[in-house]
Amino acid sequence: MAQTDTVTRILDTAEVLFAERGFAETSLRTITSKAKVNLAAVNYHFGSKKSLIQAVFARYLDPFTERFHRALDELQADYGDDVIPLEELLETMARSVLEVPAERNSLKVFMRLLGLAYSQAQGHLRRYIQEEYGSVFTRFTELVRLATPELPDAERFWRLHFMLGTVIFTFSGLDALRDIAEKDYQEHVTVRDLIRRLRPVVVAAMQAPLPTPVTLAAQEA
Amino acid sequence: MAQTDTVTRILDTAEVLFAERGFAETSLRTITSKAKVNLAAVNYHFGSKKSLIQAVFARYLDPFTERFHRALDELQADYGDDVIPLEELLETMARSVLEVPAERNSLKVFMRLLGLAYSQAQGHLRRYIQEEYGSVFTRFTELVRLATPELPDAERFWRLHFMLGTVIFTFSGLDALRDIAEKDYQEHVTVRDLIRRLRPVVVAAMQAPLPTPVTLAAQEA
DNA sequence: TCACGTTTGAAACATCTGTTTATAATCGTG
DNA sequence: CACGATTATAAACAGATGTTTCAAACGTGA
Numbered sequence: 220m221a222q223t224d225t226v227t228r229i230l231d232t233a234e235v236l237f238a239e240r241g242f243a244e245t246s247l248r249t250i251t252s253k254a255k256v257n258l259a260a261v262n263y264h265f266g267s268k269k270s271l272i273q274a275v276f277a278r279y280l281d282p283f284t285e286r287f288h289r290a291l292d293e294l295q296a297d298y299g300d301d302v303i304p305l306e307e308l309l310e311t312m313a314r315s316v317l318e319v320p321a322e323r324n325s326l327k328v329f330m331r332l333l334g335l336a337y338s339q340a341q342g343h344l345r346r347y348i349q350e351e352y353g354s355v356f357t358r359f360t361e362l363v364r365l366a367t368p369e370l371p372d373a374e375r376f377w378r379l380h381f382m383l384g385t386v387i388f389t390f391s392g393l394d395a396l397r398d399i400a401e402k403d404y405q406e407h408v409t410v411r412d413l414i415r416r417l418r419p420v421v422v423a424a425m426q427a428p429l430p431t432p433v434t435l436a437a438q439e440a
Numbered sequence: 441m442a443q444t445d446t447v448t449r450i451l452d453t454a455e456v457l458f459a460e461r462g463f464a465e466t467s468l469r470t471i472t473s474k475a476k477v478n479l480a481a482v483n484y485h486f487g488s489k490k491s492l493i494q495a496v497f498a499r500y501l502d503p504f505t506e507r508f509h510r511a512l513d514e515l516q517a518d519y520g521d522d523v524i525p526l527e528e529l530l531e532t533m534a535r536s537v538l539e540v541p542a543e544r545n546s547l548k549v550f551m552r553l554l555g556l557a558y559s560q561a562q563g564h565l566r567r568y569i570q571e572e573y574g575s576v577f578t579r580f581t582e583l584v585r586l587a588t589p590e591l592p593d594a595e596r597f598w599r600l601h602f603m604l605g606t607v608i609f610t611f612s613g614l615d616a617l618r619d620i621a622e623k624d625y626q627e628h629v630t631v632r633d634l635i636r637r638l639r640p641v642v643v644a645a646m647q648a649p650l651p652t653p654v655t656l657a658a659q660e661a
Numbered sequence: 662t663c664a665c666g667t668t669t670g671a672a673a674c675a676t677c678t679g680t681t682t683a684t685a686a687t688c689g690t691g
Numbered sequence: 692c693a694c695g696a697t698t699a700t701a702a703a704c705a706g707a708t709g710t711t712t713c714a715a716a717c718g719t720g721a
Contacts, residue, residue, distance in 0.1 A: 225668080241560060243464040246708060257670055262710060264668090337613060338559035339462055345616075373625040377637050380617055381606045385645075388605025389598075392558055395566070396601055404594040415651045416598050423648030424606075427640040433633075446698080468679065478700050483680060485698090662721100669716070678707065686699065691692105 226264050228254045234275045238331040242272055242339055273347050276336070279319060279329050280348070284355045287315040291358060305366040309421060312359065313414055326410050327393055334391030367425060374429065382421050389413065447485050449475045455496045459552040463493055463560055494568050497557070500540060500550050501569070505576045508536040512579060526587040530642060533580065534635055547631050551611030558608065588646060595650065603642050610634065 232254035236245045247268060251258045265271040290311045294303055320326045336344050360379060367375055389396065390413075397408050453475035457466045468489060472479045486492040511532045515524055541547045557565050581600060588596055610617070611634075618629050 241462075241464065243462065244560075247710090248708080257668095258709095259671090259711080260669075268709065334559055337609070338555055339465075373621060373627055374637065376621060376625065377610075377617075377634070378641060380613075381610060381638070381641055384606045384609025385602045386605075388558070388609050389602060392601075396598075400594060400597060404597065406594055412654075413598070415654065416595065417602070419648040419651050420599060420602055420645045424641045424645045427644030430636045430640050433636065467677075469677085478698095479679095480681080480701085481699075489679065664721085665719090667716105667718080670714085672712085672714105674709105674711070676708080676710100679705100681704070682702085684700080684702100686697105688697070689695095691694085 225256050225260055228256055229261060229264065229271070230275060230278060233271060234278075234328055234332065235325070237272070237275060237335065238325075238328040241335060242268075242341060269343055272341070272344060276332060276344070276348065277351070279332065280352050283315060283319045283329075284352050286318055287312065287355050288358075290315050291362070295362075302365050303362055305363065305425060306418075306422060308359070308362055308366055309418070313418075317410075317414070327390065330387065330390030330393070334387045337387060338391075370425075371429075375425075378425055378427075382424055385421070385424075386417065389417070446477050446481055449477055450482060450485065450492070451496060451499060454492060455499070455549055455553065456546070458493070458496060458556065459549040462556060463489075463562060468492075490564055493562070493565060497553060497565070497569065498572070500553065501573050504536060504540045505573050507539055508533065508576050508580075511536050512583070516583075523586050524583055526584065526646060527639075527643060529580070529583055529587055530639070534639075538631075538635070548611065548614055551608060551614070555608045555612030591646075592650075596646075599646055599648075603645055606642070606645075607638065610638070 229250065233245070233250050236250055236253070239245075247261050248258060251261060261268065261271055265274055294307060294311055316329070317326065320329050335341075336348055360375075363379065364372070364375060370378070390410075393410075393413075400406065400408050450471065454466070454471045457471055457474070460466075468482050469479060472482060482489065482492055486495055515528060515532055537550070538547065541550050556562075557569055581596075584600065585593070585596060591599070611631075614631075614634075621627065621629055
């Protein structure tokens with residue numbers, strides 16, 4: 220099939236270029252020439268550059284959400300009415316993320332794309348992701364709520380986003396950080412290695428003591 | 441002075457547009473028309489768009505590094521040969537960051553720019569910031585090393601970047617997150633409020649137990 | 662083999678980009 | 692005031708961008 224080949228070749232090329240340089244910094248001409256397809260092929264198969272960007276995300280997020288949902292199903296089946304511990308939830312999420320690009324060798328690309336989705340303006344992207352994949356995260360955060368009853372809702376909300384920042388930021392800048400780490404500490408860092416380092420940090424962060432409440436005296440400006 | 445007025449009007453406009461949409465997505469025409477100055481003024485006063493971007497950063501980072509250096513001086517004077525506790529170091533850094541845009545009301549812009557510096561390609565920017573302002577961070581991380589002697593060097597390196605991600609990500613997406621938080625939890629979140637919430641999380645993350653070392657059995661692929 | 666829908670190809674389109682040029686206005690200073 | 696330098700302005704430049712057009716090539720079922 221010539222059609223499918225062109226489509227996947229565009230997607231394969233686009234995802235690494237987007238991950239490397241961002242969306243606005245990657246032109247369709249760069250993509251199509253590197254992918255060895257005609258310039259018009261993008262607009263023919265995807266309609267527009269916007270849609271191409273969304274398609275790139277869908278190819279990662281569709282399998283991820285499906286796996287993540289299934290993993291949460293199993294977890295809930297195992298625990299029945301018992302509360303699922305926080306570590307289990309985090310572990311399950313990490314595993315679901317890791318499994319997605321197992322065939323492809325590009326977890327890096329996946330995480331970098333997520334980072335771009337947050338940091339780049341691209342309003343349409345945030346809306347698309349929220350609408351298309353928001354439900355998994357709602358389900359996940361609800362389970363986290365049950366696992367951390369001692370946390371006020373607002374506190375848990377912020378801490379989850381703190382940790383989201385940690386993960387996305389780390390994997391987004393992975394290459395640069397890895398270079399420094401390798402030069403300074405002579406150790407090659409794999410993604411699994413980073414996840415091993417992240418685990419205790421994230422758990423400790425979620426279980427940190429509550430902040431001191433603001434006293435009236437401390438309120439100024 | 442007409443010159444100074446044009447220069448600052450360009451910088452004032454550029455920094456908020458950059459923060460809102462990123463560098464590549466903000467054209468010089470957008471900046472100059474919104475700033476009500478001539479298009480050629482940017483190239484006349486700054487030389488190029490690249491240099492304008494760097495100038496925007498310099499206007500934040502110059503005062504910050506100066507304050508931060510002075511604050512660390514005082515801290516080291518107070519503690520003499522004693523080790524400065526981690527909390528003090530973090531507190532000092534937070535205070536230095538907060539003081540910079542006190543006159544301007546744009547801590548948000550400051551943090552968002554930092555986020556962009558990391559996430560956007562813009563190789564020249566990372567180089568510029570590293571060369572121009574790397575020394576303060578070296579000094580800071582060295583003090584953190586003394587404050588956390590139990591951490592292996594590589595572990596501390598990664599944890600510091602984990603926390604950098606937390607902070608930058610949180611403040612970068614502050615507006616969006618604030619909207620959600622306000623809607624869901626009926627509480628208005630100020631920047632000082634967020635810092636109050638961040639403190640125990642960051643401390644707990646830095647002091648989290650060390651990750652379990654990789655066993656030979658667990659090594660696969 | 663023919664006809665038809667799908668896919669490719671090269672070229673052109675209009676628009677936007679950062680930068681430069683040449684001229685005019687403005688300012689500070691003697 | 693007048694002169695020289697600095698700054699502002701409008702116009703043009705060369706190149707890149709996403710998108711569209713239309714003819715050619717292709718694949719497939721009759």
